[in-house]
Amino acid sequence: MATTQSRTLAKIMLFPSVSLLLAWMIVPLCMTLYFSVLDYNLLMPGDNEFIGFLNYEFFLTDPAFIESFFNTLLLVGGVLFITICGGIGLAVLLDQAIWGRNYVRIMVLAPFFVMPTVSALVWKNMFMNPVNGLFAHFAEFIGVTPIDFFAELPLLSIIIIVSWQWLPFAALILLTAIQSLDREQLEAADLDGAGPWSKFVYIVLPHLSRAVTAVILIETIFLLSIFAEILVTTSGGPGYSSTNITYLIYTQSLLQFDVGGGSAGGIVAVVIANIVAIFLMRLIGKNLEG
Amino acid sequence: MLKKLSLIIASALSINAAAQAETITIATVNNGDMITMKSLSSEFEKQHPDIDLKWVTLEENILRQRVTTDVATSGGQYDVMTIGTYEVPIWGKQGWLTELNGLGDDYDIDDLLPAIRSGLSVNDKLYAAPFYGESSMVMYRTDLMEKAGLEMPKAPTWSFIKKAAAAMTDKDAGVYGICLRGKAGWGENIALLTSMSNSFGARWFDENWKPQFDSKAWKDTLEYYVDVMERYGPPGASANGFNENLALFQTGKCGMWIDATVAGGFVTNEKDSEVADKVGFALAPDNGLGKRGNWLWAWTLAIPSSSKKTDAAMKFISWATSKGYSNLVADKKGWANVPPGTRTSLYENDAYLEAAPFAQITLDSINSADPKNPTVEPVPYVGIQFVAIPEFQGIGTAVGQQFSAALTGRMTVDQALQSSQRLVERAMRKARYPK
């Protein structure tokens, strides 16, 4: 069905988006590469001399670098785990016949609509604050010492906040997938005497694999550059325990307007992100096609 | 004849053009005084119908990011910027600010408090006009001190503070002897700890720009801080900045609070504070080494040199930092809400002194602060609670993180000092100090 005419037309149709994205990617990328080999600090206009790989060396030998690298992986992995497990559970639940389905749905979807800065502030001040927060009040109510979330469990606190934001997204996609499940297959399994658990594991889960793949892919893209939540709550600390690569770039370079250093960090982040992407594609890429 | 006519028409048109409104964009911080200024700005517009004001109000850190990026790249988005005593020396030196030499005859520039004026001038040229000034002081609960049988001297020592904190703490009743900043940031815990360290005899760098975190003075400072906070401070202190501590003090949970003088107005405000009538004030503590632990900060209005509307901007700045403005605020909102810490005349005004019980301590604190000689031993930098170099934002915050970790117990004091020493050394090496 792909005639030569439609092939050419197809190329023409593709042209705007591809060229725009190319420009969007190439131009800043080139500028960033260029700046990364300069000694360029916005606050100290000088000759911006060429210093080769010094910026990279500085960024990579930072004692915080290894820790932020692992924090980034933990952050992404943790949120993915919670949102996918929670999402599947929610999707199954929402698929059932219930009263007031519209209301339930909008309540589940709501966190996705809230701005990340607002979510972080609400969680920080109203819930996790060890003196005035609701969790603290609850702990006192049941007679335990309240947990100081951002001091004792900084990374976990951020994971909780971000998972809350992304859970609706995962639940939504997985709900759609469940709703497309072929009921006949399930009924056939019923006749074969399968219990609800084995039906879930052998029929529902495999069907969801494509949707899960989609969720993983999209969430990973966004989760690698989590920034606002960290800025507003822990500022990467205590120490470096809740700093991820994006935040490290910010504190190392942008905070002091070291454009050279920040650019080097940005390039490193791109390389890491692409490695993660290739890895992901190897792992689950087959699920996308077919 | 035709030529004359066209000349007349041309001049008439240009008069019209001049009468059109000029818009200036003002970037400010979202604190109470600036918000008041914004709400009163209609007065300015009435007096100057040819100037329109547009406002950008942001939280401090975001504002600093944007304004700095703009001024350094000559983005030209702002005509008036709100910057602090940290930026002015650095930017003034770079030539990024327009000298304020057109503030008007009745501005009375000698009325500005000397410490603040010197912090805003480079080579005796004024580059920013102070809108509000602050130092730091001790705020304490008069009732709790009485209960503990202690009397707070006007100029306490750090060892007295420790004693008082111990006496006032009653953790079961939810009362903590002392509340101090713990949130990491160069303008948060580092502002407090650096000023504290000055009074312990410490400094950030010696004359050769070598970091001094391996000195005994710094060790004393940090050990005192961690010890006092652990034993007499509230839980979750490592996330507490100014706002959180204010909330704690206002709800009666703190026996003492050492922080910005501007808090005086908040804690004695009956509408928001449960302990409004039980607050006393004292100077920031010292150790008898000659420097007290109080800082100096002012929010100021400046004009980036990339702005093309210098005249209009200067008119606005002159209005907003004038004596007339203080009277305007007093009229509309009462004397206690007049922006403090900029002019001597304010502190000679009886009505103000009566409405603000913290006024005298504020004035004394500001006058005793000397940004050009902040420490016991000589230093190559200016700044009391900060070091006025561009790298400070980054290294200040990073060190703040280490100190915050020491507060939560994740690291020992020694570890925090060691890692601070290392990271500052690294950063200074990269920035190629000494220059």
Add this chain to the structure above:
Amino acid sequence: MAIKDTKKSKLIYTLAAWSVSGMIFFPILWTIITSFKTESEAISASPSLFMFDWTLENYAEVLSRSPYFDHFMNSVVISLGASLLGLLIAIPAAWSMAFVQTKRTKNLLMWMLSTKMLPPVGVLIPIYLLFRDFGLLDTRIGLVIVMTLINLPIMVWMLYTYFREIPNEILEAARMDGAGIKQEIFQVLLPIALPGIASTLLLNVILAWNEAFWTLILTAANAAPLTAFIASYSSPEGLFYAKLSAASVMAVVPILILGWFSQKQLVRGLSFGAVK
């Protein structure tokens, strides 16, 4: 499922669903409630759910302090503009990738998605300099461009997976009836794909509405959307929880309302090729 649709199971599931969704929604509910409290009430040691003096003072304060409607209009123009512009570019791209499969299609898609991986903090200064030079700083157009480009990969991908589900037979039938390419797209494809297009549009409006990095960096007074409005309440001096709640409610409610009316669309359209 094996459990029959009895009233009993419906009740159990309803209770379960309402409790879970209630817990998820609770932080937002709490924010809404706090926005009606006074500042001292908002931080009180014994917080209450309903028993307090309800007040509108926070809303009054927020409205008098900031030009809410200017920010609101900016958010609307930027989000809608970016999403519509994005659709204009993405639909042709998705069409050609879906219906004219080549070996490189999959790689192209992956490359598009990878452009999103460059962390914004790294390119902050280059983009700022570019915008300054082109006079795009603090303009709605500038932001529309950035928002479009940021989300273009996602839009292309969503549309691509949706288009791929449309059976070729329908298009072939149209072609046999003598329809040209233009008619094929406008009269046959688009009507069928409307749900997918609608949900792509919606998702992008939401993503652009909440984007809090570029919208803060590249705007000043004129083009600042609601994200900047919120940023002026994030941590001022003094108590602010109640005011922040009021501001947050005002920033979030429009998009919540949009979500309420379009939830069916969202659910239907976000299939990502999982529909058989």
